Amino acid sequence: MPALFGARGYPAALEWMARRAETFVIPLAALIVGMALLSLFIALVGKSPVLLYETMWRGGFGSWFSIQNSLSRAAPLLLAALCVALPARLGLVVIGGEGAIVLGGVAAAAIGVALSGAPSFIVILAMGVAGMAAGGIWIGAVGALRHYRAVNETISSLLMAYIAIALMNQLVEGPLRDPASLNKPSTQPLADIYRIGNIPGMDVHWGLIVGVVACLLSWVLIEKTRWGFAARIAGGNVRAAQVQGLAVGPLIVGFTALAGGFAGLAGMLEVAAVQGSANASLAAGYGYTGILVAFLARHNPLAIVPVAILLGGIDASGGLIQRRMDLPDATVLVLQGMIFIVILFSETFYGRFKAFNPDLWTRPDLPRGAA
Numbered sequence: 001m002p003a004l005f006g007a008r009g010y011p012a013a014l015e016w017m018a019r020r021a022e023t024f025v026i027p028l029a030a031l032i033v034g035m036a037l038l039s040l041f042i043a044l045v046g047k048s049p050v051l052l053y054e055t056m057w058r059g060g061f062g063s064w065f066s067i068q069n070s071l072s073r074a075a076p077l078l079l080a081a082l083c084v085a086l087p088a089r090l091g092l093v094v095i096g097g098e099g100a101i102v103l104g105g106v107a108a109a110a111i112g113v114a115l116s117g118a119p120s121f122i123v124i125l126a127m128g129v130a131g132m133a134a135g136g137i138w139i140g141a142v143g144a145l146r147h148y149r150a151v152n153e154t155i156s157s158l159l160m161a162y163i164a165i166a167l168m169n170q171l172v173e174g175p176l177r178d179p180a181s182l183n184k185p186s187t188q189p190l191a192d193i194y195r196i197g198n199i200p201g202m203d204v205h206w207g208l209i210v211g212v213v214a215c216l217l218s219w220v221l222i223e224k225t226r227w228g229f230a231a232r233i234a235g236g237n238v239r240a241a242q243v244q245g246l247a248v249g250p251l252i253v254g255f256t257a258l259a260g261g262f263a264g265l266a267g268m269l270e271v272a273a274v275q276g277s278a279n280a281s282l283a284a285g286y287g288y289t290g291i292l293v294a295f296l297a298r299h300n301p302l303a304i305v306p307v308a309i310l311l312g313g314i315d316a317s318g319g320l321i322q323r324r325m326d327l328p329d330a331t332v333l334v335l336q337g338m339i340f341i342v343i344l345f346s347e348t349f350y351g352r353f354k355a356f357n358p359d360l361w362t363r364p365d366l367p368r369g370a371a
Contacts, residue, residue, distance in 0.1 A: 015358035022356035023298050030346040031296065034339035041334070047325055056332075059320035060313025067313075071204045072274075074312030076101070078211030079266035080290025081308060082218055083139065085299040086259040087153070089222055090252055091235040094142060096157025097263040098287025099164030100135030104264025105271045106168050107134035109187040109278035110176055112194050112271070120193040127194070127268050135264020136257040138164060143256030147249045153256075165283050172278055186279035196273040205273035207266075211308070214262055218301035231255055263287060289315065292340045311336070 039049035060070045083097035108127040115123045142160060145151035178188040196206050222228035234241040234248050241248055266286065271278055293311050297303035314336070318329035354361070 018356055018358050022350060022353070023300070025356075026346050026349055027296050027298060027343065030342040031339055034335065034342045037338045037342070038331075038335045042327075042331075047327065052321065052325060052327075052331075055321050055324050056314060056317040059317025060315075065203075066316065068203045069316045070309060070313035071202075071208050072312075073315050074308040075205065075207035075211050075273075076266040076270060076286040077290055077293050077308040077312055078208075078215055078304060079262040079269075080286045081293035081297065081304045082214060082290075082301065083135075083259040083263035083287070084291050084294035085297070085301060085304060086218060086222075086255050086262075087139075087143070087252075088294065088299040089228070089231045089235050090255055091238070092143070092146065092252070092256065093154045094139060094157045094256060094259060095154055095291050096139065096142065096159075096161035096164075096287070097260075097290050098283060098285070099157075099161035100138045100260040100263035101267040101270070101287050102168040102282045103138055103164045104131035104135040104267030105275075105282040106171055106176070106187070106267075106278045107131055107264070108268035109190070109271045110171075112190045113176075113188045116191060116194075123194045124196065124272065127272055128265060131264040131268030131271075132261035133264070135267065136261035139260025139263065140253055140257030142260075143253040146256075147252045161287065168278070168282065169280065172280070176278070178277070181277075181279070184279055186277040189277045190272065194272065195276060196269065205269070207269035207273050210265070210269065212305055214265070215301040215304050218262075222301065227251070227254075263290075289336065292336055292343070295340065295343045 035053070039052070042049045042052050059066055061067055080097045080101065083100060084094055087094040108131040111130040112123055112127050115126055138160065139157065142153050142157045145156050146153040172187060173185040176187045177185050198205050199209065222231065230241070230246050231251055233244070234246060234251055238248055267282060270282060270284075270286075275281055289311060293304055293308050296311075297307040314332050318332045321327050321331050322329040351357070
């Protein structure tokens with residue numbers, strides 16, 4: 001211990017843990033409170049909260065099949081959460097990742113069909129680039145509007161998500177429609193050689209690995225590079241960053257474009273690994289669930305991984321809840337909404353507890369629980 005924390009040894013270790021415990025304890029408490037509120041709601045409608053969470057566990061993590069289903073649902077959530085987490089480091093609240101996902105999926109499907117006959121590696125790579133480009137341009141435009149025209153990024157990204165969904169419907173039902181898709185308009189299906197397969201030994205596509213790697217690279221970008229350092233400075237105080245000579249404009253546009261690129265990649269993976277074509281199923285709500293994942297993870301790319309798996313499991317349990325408890329599968333959406341409200345409310349508690357701030361431990365004038 002002294003070797004790790006210097007001559008002070010255990011006191012220094014305790015301070016180190018206390019400073020980092022806040023970002024874990026408060027979101028965990030918010031998660032528990034959100035579940036408690038749902039329990040009250042379920043009890044009021046005459047159902048058992050205990051049975052609800054037991055069913056939720058079985059549907060999400062109770063068997064190997066359930067775990068694989070949860071991991072498959074977590075794959076797009078990883079990338080959708082990064083669409084929120086990266087701009088958040090600059091103090092931006094971007095909630096329009098759903099638009100980047102659907103446009104990324106449409107762009108990938110169009111390129112996959114257009115390059116039919118080319119080697120599979122080239123086509124899959126081109127689909128990934130097209131998906132990231134479509135999403136990057138879409139969310140990058142949100143960043144440009146924010147910096148150059150002072151348009152609120154939360155409102156613009158949300159409104160642009162609706163525009164993107166309408167544009168996707170227009171393309172899928174119009175110029176890109178497969179004539180054979182009668183009941184459900186879709187683009188032409190991808191050939192099997194252009195589909196992304198599963199991880200060996202698992203019924204989970206490679207998008208999960210892509211999402212985890214994206215989270216790792218994002219953490220390196222934010223914590224270990226000068227661009228990440230500049231983004232954190234700008235996120236703390238834009239005026240101070242400008243005084244120091246930081247190019248805030250390119251940072252905002254660059255980070256939002258990268259965030260949108262990750263969301264567009266999620267859309268590409270949904271087309272190449274799950275759907276096989278672009279259709280209305282692309283607007284599955286992953287972009288909105290990604291908002292909750294990012295906030296619950298405190299915009300930490302590494303924390304996004306376990307949180308996305310947790311939310312993926314909750315989402316995967318919706319069907320089992322409907323069958324076993326005669327509740328709508330949207331029950332899991334009610335839980336997500338309650339958790340999100342509590343997470344937003346919990347922001348007021350950061351920095352208010354003496355236990356998490358070692359600098360205040362030696363100040364007897366402050367009562368416990370006050371900062």
